[in-house]
Amino acid sequence: MGQRIGRQERSKKLDLVLSETMKAEAEVQSNKKEAEEPKAQHQRLTPVFGVADLKNGITSFFMSTGAIGLYNVGQSCCLNSLLQMFFMNIHFTRILRRITVPLHAVQKRRNVPYQMLLLLEEMQCGKRKAVSPVNLACCLSAYKVKLFVQYDAAQLFLTLWNLIKEQMAKPELVEELNGLYTICVQEHLACQKCSHETKRNSSMLTLPLPVLDSNSQALRTLEDCLQYFFHPEELNVHNMCFCVQCGRKTPFLQSMKLVHLPQTLTIHLKRFCFEQSAYIHKLSHYLPFPQDLDFNAILTENQCQADDNEKAAWQYELFAVVAHSGSTSCGHYCAYIRSLTEHKWYCFNDSEVCQVLWDDVKCTYGHSSLHWGETAYLLAYMKKHPQ
Ligand SMILES: [Zn+2]
Helix, strand or coil, rough: CCCCCCCCCHHHHHHHHHHHHCCCCCCCCCCCCCCCHHHHHHHHHCCCCCCHHHHHHHHHHHHCCCCCEEECCCCCCHHHHHHHHHHHCCHHHHHHHCCCCCCCCCHHHCCCCHHHHHHHHHHHHHCEEEEHHHHHHHHHCCCCCCCCCCCCCCCCCCCHHHHHCCCCCCHHHHHHHHHCCCEEEEEEEEEECCCCCEEEEEEEEEEEEEECCCCCEEECCHHHHHHHCCCCCCCHHHHHHEECCCCCCCCEEEEEEEEEECCEEEEEEEEEEEECCEEEEECCCCCCCCEEEEEHHCCHHHEEEEHHHHCCCCEEEEEEEEEECCCCCCEEEEEEECCCCCCCCCEEEEEEEEEEEEHHHHHHHCCCCCCCCEEEEEEEEEEECCC
C-alpha cells in the first residue's frame, strides 16, 4: 500500500522547533474540565441531528456494538486509524459535538470538524458494520490531504489536529482541545563556557521518542525511551550554539523539563529513520510498552517543572496503539483501541473490526527479524484520574 514516510530528524531540539509550528500558546494548559451534562449536549445538538438518532447512536455505539469500521477509500488506512483514535476518545467527541455548524452548504463541505461530526453520527447509527469516510476525505483534499497518497501517521495526526483546531469557531472549544492533547515542556539551554542559560516553553502534540540512543543502540523499553528523551544532551562540535554572553559559538547543555501532561497523551515512536543517506528504513526491533505508565516513576525530580497536584495526575493507562506493518515504501496501518466504556480492546483494520486481547496488542512490540511485522508507531495513553 506504500506508506510514504516523512523526513525525520535525529535531534530532539529540531523536533521541538517543528512542534512550535503548532504554537499552542506555551503555558495555556491548566487542565480544563470537559465534564458537562449529557442533557446539555443533546440540547445543543438538536438543530443538527434528531435527538432520537443521537440517543440511539450513543447507545448502540458505546454500549453494545462497541466499534464500527471505516472503508478504505483510496488507501485511507492511515486516516481511518487516526479517525478511530479520535472517535473512540469520549473526551474528544464531547468537544466535537459542541462545534458550531457552518451556515452554508459550501462551508459545510469544507469544514473538517463538521465532516468528522457527520461521519461520527453515521457510525453511531449502528446499522452497518462499516461506513465510508469519503466525504471527509474529499473535504480534507481541499487542504492538501489527498487520497491515494500514503501518510506518516504522526504527521497526518498533527495535520488533522491543526485543521480541527483552526476550523472550530468557538475559542472555548479550541482551549479544551488544547487541554485535552497538548504536552507542555520547558527547554533549557545552558552555555558550558559561562553561566548563561535560556529557557523556553514549548507545546507539543506528541512526544517524539527516539528508539535508538546516541550510539545507535536500540533502547529496550518505552520507559527507557522516555528517560532518554528527557536526558540532558550535550550540544558540541557541529551542534554548538551561539552564546550571546560569550559572543561566539560554544558547547551547550540542552535539557527538557516536563511541565504538563494532557488527558490524552500521544507518544510517537520514531521507528522510521534516516541514516547517512536519503534512504529511510524502519526500525522494527522489540520495544515493549506497558498498559500502566506512571511518569513519576520514570522522570527524576530534576526533569520536572510541575507542582505536586500536576504530578499526582501523571498516572496513565494505555488507550490506543496505531500500528504499521510492511516497509517504509509499502505498508499498512491499523489501530488497536481500548473502549473507554466497555474496557475491551478492539482492532480497527479499515472496515474490519474485531475484539482482541491484550496479548494481540502486545504483538505490536516488534521483532528484529520480522521487518514486515506489525509495530506500534503511535501510542495514546489516557489519564487514570483526570483533575
Ligand atoms: Zn556563554
